[in-house]
Amino acid sequence: MSASRSILLVGEGNFSFSASVSRIHCETETSITATCLQHQEEALRQEGAATNIQIIKDSGGTVLFGVDCTKLGECSSLQGCAFDRVVFNFPHRGRKSGVKKNRELLKNFFLSCVQVLAEDGEVHVSLCNGQGGTPVDQPKREWHNSWQVAAMAAEAQLILSDVQPFESDKYQSYKCTGYRSQDKGFHVEKALLHVFTRSLPYPSAQVLQVEEAVEGENVQYNVPEELSDYIFRGFLCSGSVHPVRLVQDFLLKGLAEKWSVSMTTEAVPFLLAAKRLQTRCGDADSTHCYWIHPLQKDLNSDGHSSTDKAKDQLSALDAPSATGVNWDKADRVRSKGAESLRSACSLDVDPEGESGLYTLRPSLLPHIEELLTKKEELSNIEGGHEENEGNNTSVEGHEREGPCEGCNGVSSFLFGISGLVFRNVPINLWSLPAFHELLLRGVFPSDGEPISLLGRRLETLLAPYGVSLVTGQGDLRLMAQPMGLVGRVFASNTCDNISHVSVTVSLNLDLLAALLFSLPDWRLLWSHDPRFSKQFALRPSPGEPFRPYSLFPEHISFDISFWTGPTWEERRFHAVVREASRGSVEQIKLIDTFSHPDLSQTSYCYRLIYHSHTHALSHTQALQFHQQLESLLSSRLQVTIR
Numbered sequence: 001m002s003a004s005r006s007i008l009l010v011g012e013g014n015f016s017f018s019a020s021v022s023r024i025h026c027e028t029e030t031s032i033t034a035t036c037l038q039h040q041e042e043a044l045r046q047e048g049a050a051t052n053i054q055i056i057k058d059s060g061g062t063v064l065f066g067v068d069c070t071k072l073g074e075c076s077s078l079q080g081c082a083f084d085r086v087v088f089n090f091p092h093r094g095r096k097s098g099v100k101k102n103r104e105l106l107k108n109f110f111l112s113c114v115q116v117l118a119e120d121g122e123v124h125v126s127l128c129n130g131q132g133g134t135p136v137d138q139p140k141r142e143w144h145n146s147w148q149v150a151a152m153a154a155e156a157q158l159i160l161s162d163v164q165p166f167e168s169d170k171y172q173s174y175k176c177t178g179y180r181s182q183d184k185g186f187h188v189e190k191a192l193l194h195v196f197t198r199s200l201p202y203p204s205a206q207v208l209q210v211e212e213a214v215e216g217e218n219v220q221y222n223v224p225e226e227l228s229d230y231i232f233r234g235f236l237c238s239g240s241v242h243p244v245r246l247v248q249d250f251l252l253k254g255l256a257e258k259w260s261v262s263m264t265t266e267a268v269p270f271l272l273a274a275k276r277l278q279t280r281c282g283d284a285d286s287t288h289c290y291w292i293h294p295l296q297k298d299l300n301s302d303g304h305s306s307t308d309k310a311k312d313q314l315s316a317l318d319a320p321s322a323t324g325v326n327w328d329k330a331d332r333v334r335s336k337g338a339e340s341l342r343s344a345c346s347l348d349v350d351p352e353g354e355s356g357l358y359t360l361r362p363s364l365l366p367h368i369e370e371l372l373t374k375k376e377e378l379s380n381i382e383g384g385h386e387e388n389e390g391n392n393t394s395v396e397g398h399e400r401e402g403p404c405e406g407c408n409g410v411s412s413f414l415f416g417i418s419g420l421v422f423r424n425v426p427i428n429l430w431s432l433p434a435f436h437e438l439l440l441r442g443v444f445p446s447d448g449e450p451i452s453l454l455g456r457r458l459e460t461l462l463a464p465y466g467v468s469l470v471t472g473q474g475d476l477r478l479m480a481q482p483m484g485l486v487g488r489v490f491a492s493n494t495c496d497n498i499s500h501v502s503v504t505v506s507l508n509l510d511l512l513a514a515l516l517f518s519l520p521d522w523r524l525l526w527s528h529d530p531r532f533s534k535q536f537a538l539r540p541s542p543g544e545p546f547r548p549y550s551l552f553p554e555h556i557s558f559d560i561s562f563w564t565g566p567t568w569e570e571r572r573f574h575a576v577v578r579e580a581s582r583g584s585v586e587q588i589k590l591i592d593t594f595s596h597p598d599l600s601q602t603s604y605c606y607r608l609i610y611h612s613h614t615h616a617l618s619h620t621q622a623l624q625f626h627q628q629l630e631s632l633l634s635s636r637l638q639v640t641i642r
Helices: 016-024 049-058 099-113 149-154 243-256 274-280 308-316 327-333 365-374 376-380 450-465 509-516 522-526 530-534 570-580 619-636
Strands: 006-010 031-035 062-064 083-089 117-127 158-165 192-198 208-214 217-223 260-264 271-273 296-299 358-360 395-398 413-422 434-445 468-471 475-480 484-492 500-508 556-564 585-595 602-610
Touching: 006 016, 006 099, 016 031, 016 049, 016 083, 031 049, 049 062, 083 099, 099 117, 099 149, 117 149, 149 158, 149 192, 149 619, 208 271, 217 358, 243 260, 243 413, 243 434, 243 450, 243 509, 271 274, 274 358, 365 413, 365 434, 434 450, 434 509, 450 468, 450 475, 450 484, 450 500, 450 509, 484 509, 500 509, 509 522, 556 619, 570 585, 570 619, 602 619
Parallel strands: 006 031, 006 083, 031 062, 083 117, 260 413
Antiparallel strands: 117 192, 158 192, 208 217, 217 296, 260 395, 271 358, 413 434, 434 500, 468 475, 475 484, 484 500, 556 602, 585 602
16 A cells, blocks of 8 residues: 555544544654534534544644535635545444435545545545445345445446455544444444545547558558457567566476477568468358458558558567567557548458458468468478578577477477467457467477377466366367366478478467466456556566456446347447447347347347456446447447337
8 A cells, every 4th residue: 555645534523533643644744634524613512522633733734624525626625635545434424324325425425535536546435344345344245235335436437456454453542433423433343444546547449540561462451449459569579577478488488498499579460361361270260250341452562661660660569579669659650530430340241252351360370381481491390490590580599408308309399479369259258359379380200299298298387277188179278267278289281291290389378367367357468557567567477366456346237139130240249349348348148039020120138247357337337338339239230229
C-alpha cells in the first residue's frame, strides 16, 4: 500500500478515528482533513468530540463540518484538492435503513469521492463482517442481502484491490459511534477494510489501416475492430518482460538443454494469401479464419512503397527479438481517422471462390516453411548444423555442444519463429481470438523417435504446472486444465530422406503464460494496467502466482433475442459481441431458438455473461455495452431485436 501524503476522512462522528490517525502520522508530512455531516454545534455534543477535534488541529490537520460525503465535489473547502486516501469507516444511512439504502449510500459516496481522489489514490471503506458481500466475509451473506461493495464501487470505475482485517488495536482511542443514529458503536470484531483503486478506462474499438508487402504486392487493409487492441503490442520484442516472453524464454532454455535452438528475428506479415493457407496449412479450419478484403493492391517489384516505413515500424513490434522499437511512434502510426472507416473483414466468403483473398494468419506454419526454404544453410540439415554467417535471416541461438539426445551421434537442431496469430473462434472462457504461437521445426533421425522425445521433454518442463501429454491421431498433444489444448508435436511432410523425419512443435504461449503464472483469465495478458506489468518487471520464474489487482469482479448476465433471415452466421455474431463489449463478454450461451413456420425467420435467444478481471465492470457499464451490441447487430447483421 502506498504511503499517503494527504488523507480525507468522511462521515466522522466523534472524530476519535481522525484523532487516532493524527497521532500515528504526527511525525510525518501527512496532512489530515477530517469531515462530518453534522454542523459544528451538533457534532460537539458527542462525547469526546471537542478533545478529538483539538488533537487534530494541534497536529496540523483540518476539521470541516456539514460535509456530505455523497457530494464532495460541491464542497467549496475541498475544491481543487486531490487526496491520496479517502476513508469512510462503517458507513450507515442511520436508523433502521435496509441494505438497499446502504448500497445507495455506498454508490453515491464512490461516485463523489473520485472527484477529490488523486489519480493513484486509494479509497478505504471499513464494513462489519458480512456486509461487503465478498468471499472474505465469514460467514458470507447471500448476495442480495449484502451491501455489494465491489459492485457499488464499480459504478465509479473503482476496483477492489485489497481486503484486510480492520486493525482496531491500531486505533486504540477510536470509539465507533453512529449505529442507527445513536451514540452506540458498530460490532468491529472481524470487521474488514476494503481498499479500492481506480480502473483504467476500456480501450475504444477502432479500425487500424495497415499496409503490408505480401508476395510482391503491397496490400492495404483494415484490421477488424474487435482485434484492434490485440495487434501491435510487441510482447515478444527483445528485452520484454511480458509473461508471454518469459514463458517463451523458459521453454527455449529447457529445450536447448537437449538440442540446439535457433530463433529467427525476421518479421513476417500478418496477412496471408488464401492459396498459401490451403497449400502450406492444410489442416487449418478456414471457418475460423479472419478473411480480409484488401482496400487496394499495388504491384511493386521491390515490395516497398512510400507508406511502407510505417508498416515496417509496426511489423517490427511483432518480431520476437526486435530491437530499438520506438513505442510512441508505433502508437502514432495507428490511423487518426479510424472512426470514419468501416471494417474490411468479411467472415462469410468462400476462400476458393474469390481471387486475391487474404486472411489474417491463423498459424505461423506457412512462414516457417518459407524461412526454411530461404535459408540455404538448412539444405544440409541432415548433415548437421552450420553457421548462419552471411545469411539474411538473423537468429538468436541456444547452442549445445556435441550430439543431441536421440540423434544417434548426428547433431540436430530446432529452428523457430514466434508471433501473433488470429482465430475467429466463438467466445468462451479459454477461446482466444489472438494469441502468440511458438513454432519450432527440426529434422531428426527417424529411428530415434524424435516426436516422442520432444513430447516427453516438453512434458518434463511443463508437468509441474499441470500439463500432461496425450497421444492423438498422428500427433502428441499437450493438455492442461481448465484451458484444454496448449500445444502439439507432430510430423511434417517436408523431409525427402526416409531415414529422417521433420518434426514440428506448436505451442500456445498465451495459454501457457496463464497456466504458469496462475492467471485467472487470459485477457489479463492484454491489460494496459501498469499493476499487471509491474509484477513481471523482475522476471519472476514460472510458478510464481500472479496477484490479481481486481478482486471478486461481478458476473453480469443479459439476454438478447432477435429475428434473423433464413441464414445465420453465428461467428459473425460473436465478432460483433467482442467489438461492442470491448472484450468484456466472457461466455455466450444459446438459450433458445424458434423458427417461424410462415415467415422464413428464426428467433435466437442468447445469454451473455459480462465479467472482467482487468477493468471495473458495473451494471451500468455492462448495460451500455449491451445496448451498443443491439445497435451494431441491427446495423451490421440486419437482425430485428425482439
